[in-house]
Amino acid sequence: CLNSHESCTKQVERDGAWYPPRLIDVGVQHPKLILTSSESQVGPYATLSHCWGPNPSFLQLSKSNMDEFQNEIRLQDLPQTFRDAIEVVRWFSIRYLWIDSLCIQQSGEGSNKDWQYHASIMDRIYSKCVLNIAAAWAQSAHGGCFSTRQSEVAERCIAFARSFKGIEGIQGIRSTADSNLTAVHESPLSARGWVLQERMLSPRVLSFGQDQVFWECNKLRNGSEAYPCGFDTHTFYPVFDIPLTVSQWGCSWLWARIIEDYSGKSLSHPLEDGFVALSAIARQITQLKDDWYIAGLFWRDFPAQLLWEVKPSHSFLGRTTRPTGNYRAPTWSWASLDG
Structure with missing residues (x-):
């Protein structure tokens, strides 16, 4: 590497x-x-x-x-x-x-x-x-x-080619892992x-x-x-690779993906660590976007980022989404909820 x-x-x-x-x-x-x-x-x-x-x-x-x-x-x-x-x-x-x-x-x-x-x-x-x-x-x-x-379990995968409905060279790959x-x-x-x-x-x-x-x-x-x-x-x-490959719009899309992933994870101290455990990534994206970071959202994307919603699938994973017991963020922020 x-x-x-x-x-x-x-x-x-x-x-x-x-x-x-x-x-x-x-x-x-x-x-x-x-x-x-x-x-x-x-x-x-x-x-x-x-x-x-x-x-x-x-x-x-x-x-x-x-x-x-x-x-x-x-x-x-x-x-x-x-x-x-x-x-x-x-x-x-x-x-x-x-x-x-x-x-x-x-x-x-x-x-x-x-x-x-x-x-x-x-x-x-x-x-x-x-x-x-x-x-x-x-x-x-x-x-x-x-x-x-x-x-x-760690055996290398096996590549193979076969014909399918007269089409030659169909490639496949399989592994036990x-x-x-x-x-x-x-x-x-x-x-x-x-x-x-x-x-x-x-x-x-x-x-x-x-x-x-x-x-x-x-x-x-x-x-x-x-x-x-x-x-x-x-x-x-x-x-760190974002400046080389991702546009401003791409940064906004990536932040949405990050929040979706992060909000489904667990913290031992969610009230104290809710923002802190994500702050390093937020600082990097703030610099890349030249933007203001406010309670988990970025100022230039405020209208779009206010449209967040709770996905029902979280309950399927055994997690419940509920307001934090004490104040952590305004109710318009995704960070106002645990889970």
Whole structure:
């Protein structure tokens, strides 16, 4: 991807080096937390997208253990998903890894301020990484990235040609594997509201599904072990690529698609995170459209975006749509509803 995908390498050339305030250095024997403002780090970093799970009790960064983390983070103390992610980035010879719960202070004095600052730069954290690792089928941080599978599930697809009603050369393709659309986009990870922008902003995503590994980037959409060359769909649209391929009208259409997808996802704290979990994408589109973003809508598209409606299909998925318990947005905004 870095060597041969022109549309992917353009972004790297344009951005230059940038690092989040904290990273996990996995290039040493024992991983440790580093402060990028005081270290001379060299090379790219990867990010991890994962499900926290109910009542998360795994190791997290706090005011009290920050100094200890800078000395060493013991692998045996980390949940399985984190350990697997470290193994993956080491395999790719990537030295640094960003994990939200280990790089954003979760408790103690200053944690709220630290979270607010990181939320404001979330678009940069994911768009500047070289790779996003997605633990798609793990329902918690203890589920891991890797799973035991049947080898035939990941067999490459079989292409064939046959005649049909006298027409020669009808081509077909078959595989025993599920498509990316179901294996990744309907996974437990994909149900999380925060993950939408993590996936859209990352330049390339390596997803660990239940049966196989999937790849997405600007050039290769929906690649997998069964479909190595991928196939083009509109389910994955990196935001940073919009200026090269999408018009102003296209941005408006894309925002409508994003809201439709996002509003069906779940948040642990919908009142507090409803706008924040989408803010990184909103900032990018605001800059591209040169527009004003108001309560989930864009000023120049206000008449059209006021025509939103609730789709009955959401109830079929077991979700209910209802007004938020406390004020989050005006009633004319889609954000005034949960679900």
